[in-house]
Amino acid sequence: MTMPFKGILLPTDCEGWIPLKRITLADLQKACGGYVTVVSIAQGTLWCPDDAIGQAQNLYTTFIYRKPLWGNVVVTGGVGAKGETLSIHPTQVRHIIKHIPLVKRYATPALLEYIASI
Numbered sequence: 001m002t003m004p005f006k007g008i009l010l011p012t013d014c015e016g017w018i019p020l021k022r023i024t025l026a027d028l029q030k031a032c033g034g035y036v037t038v039v040s041i042a043q044g045t046l047w048c049p050d051d052a053i054g055q056a057q058n059l060y061t062t063f064i065y066r067k068p069l070w071g072n073v074v075v076t077g078g079v080g081a082k083g084e085t086l087s088i089h090p091t092q093v094r095h096i097i098k099h100i101p102l103v104k105r106y107a108t109p110a111l112l113e114y115i116a117s118i
Contacts, residue, residue, distance in 0.1 A: 031072055044089070
């Protein structure tokens with residue numbers, strides 16, 4: 001199955017997710033609000049602001065991936081054999097969509113603090 005988009009933007013406001021049709025460096029920087037840094041996870045790659053000072057904690061990444069990150073985060077499918085950024089896999093999209101209601105309901109400050117500590 002081919003996805004109609006390449007990545008997903010998970011904004012800090014927890015109002016849903018935004019599909020990204022392209023994942024060039026310029027697109028990633030625009031989505032994250034400036035220079036980006038990469039966090040590798042088993043399911044793919046998280047792109048987040050390099051300097052997130054003053055930005056809100058991203059409840060999605062903290063809750064779904066147990067990665068306490070700040071600012072808007074883009075999820076892509078990892079890195080290919082030639083170093084290219086891969087598109088997000090449909091299974092990962094379903095995983096994110098399934099967890100969005102849980103994040104909105106259960107992501108309390110105490111839970112987030114606990115997740116960040118483990």
